[in-house]
Amino acid sequence: MIDLLGRVLAESGPGGERLVARLSGLLDSVRDQGLNAAAADISDGRRRELHALGAHRLRAWLLIDGPAEQPAAIQVSGDLVSLLSLELERRHGFNTAQRRGRARVLDRLARATVDDVVAARWLTSAGLPDADLRAAAIAAPDDADDLAADLLITLPDAVVRVVGEVVELAVPLDTDLPEVLGTLAGGRTAGIGIAVRPGALVVSLRQARSALPGSRVQGRHVHAEEIASSRLLLNTVGAQPLQAYADAVLGPLDATDRSGELMRGLTAFLEHNGHWGSSATALRVHRHTIRNRIDAVERLTGRRMDSAQDRHELWLALRARDAARMSAD
Numbered sequence: 001m002i003d004l005l006g007r008v009l010a011e012s013g014p015g016g017e018r019l020v021a022r023l024s025g026l027l028d029s030v031r032d033q034g035l036n037a038a039a040a041d042i043s044d045g046r047r048r049e050l051h052a053l054g055a056h057r058l059r060a061w062l063l064i065d066g067p068a069e070q071p072a073a074i075q076v077s078g079d080l081v082s083l084l085s086l087e088l089e090r091r092h093g094f095n096t097a098q099r100r101g102r103a104r105v106l107d108r109l110a111r112a113t114v115d116d117v118v119a120a121r122w123l124t125s126a127g128l129p130d131a132d133l134r135a136a137a138i139a140a141p142d143d144a145d146d147l148a149a150d151l152l153i154t155l156p157d158a159v160v161r162v163v164g165e166v167v168e169l170a171v172p173l174d175t176d177l178p179e180v181l182g183t184l185a186g187g188r189t190a191g192i193g194i195a196v197r198p199g200a201l202v203v204s205l206r207q208a209r210s211a212l213p214g215s216r217v218q219g220r221h222v223h224a225e226e227i228a229s230s231r232l233l234l235n236t237v238g239a240q241p242l243q244a245y246a247d248a249v250l251g252p253l254d255a256t257d258r259s260g261e262l263m264r265g266l267t268a269f270l271e272h273n274g275h276w277g278s279s280a281t282a283l284r285v286h287r288h289t290i291r292n293r294i295d296a297v298e299r300l301t302g303r304r305m306d307s308a309q310d311r312h313e314l315w316l317a318l319r320a321r322d323a324a325r326m327s328a329d
Contacts, residue, residue: 119198135204139189242324249317265293
């Protein structure tokens with residue numbers, strides 16, 4: 001028997017890992033079928049079966065390897081699936097108190113940063129290791145409670161809670177969180193925070209929640225590090241407001257008969273951090289030419305290159321125009 005991540009939970013004899021490896025392709029082909037999943041591979045005189053386990057929701061997988069010619073094999077498999085499914089549901093019920101206790105720990109850690117000694121005491125009181133953590137937030141509008149239960153059962157060192165339609169969890173750094181989410185929350189909107197000390201878990205949680213809009217737009221799980229990219233931020237804004245902002249800032253340049261050269265000069269100047277020589281080299285013009293173009297940009301837009309805010313607004317307008325064009329495509 002293996003869990004939803006493919007880890008062996010129990011085996012009747014040696015060779016469990018080899019059987020998992022052999023049937024990995026078969027498992028991938030039926031994984032999305034949920035409790036209806038079942039498949040068999042008959043070859044080399046052996047019958048290898050795969051069955052979904054669980055009464056109301058997929059909890060684990062049963063893998064069977066035996067002789068191809070065994071009359072009672074089908075009956076035995078059916079009975080075994082039923083018994084194991086009932087046992088898994090029984091364990092799921094027993095874990096209710098544990099889930100509540102860990103949710104309370106996460107509630108405390110999610111309020112504010114705390115001393116690591118205090119955080120460690122809370123974690124150990126719930127049977128969890130005192131280790132650096134990484135948080136994730138998963139949108140689950142239809143089955144948040146079930147998903148939280150799946151995560152807690154599959155991840156013994158996790159803290160999990162449900163906040164509205166979002167499942168939040170935190171796991172030690174040795175947990176491959178992207179892989180876990182890819183298996184248990186594939187296709188869902190999800191954000192992943194940075195690694196933090198236990199007492200600063202609120203920071204990672206806040207980042208994970210903030211990544212949800214970007215994940216929804218990108219159609220994949222998004223890491224907090226990616227949110228720091230201005231490109232991702234701009235991609236969360238519709239093409240119309242981006243274009244409106246760019247037109248408002250760059251309109252005075254668009255209206256001149258020198259629009260093309262002024263735009264190229266402005267872009268080169270900003271991309272080379274205001275270095276006249278580098279900007280001129282990039283455009284293959286004399287540095288005085290660049291100075292003349294930037295003087296014209298300042299005069300037309302009313303923005304000064306010695307102002308960090310003005311430079312930022314011009315740079316943002318250029319990026320917004322690019323992002324609007326990409327959105328339109």
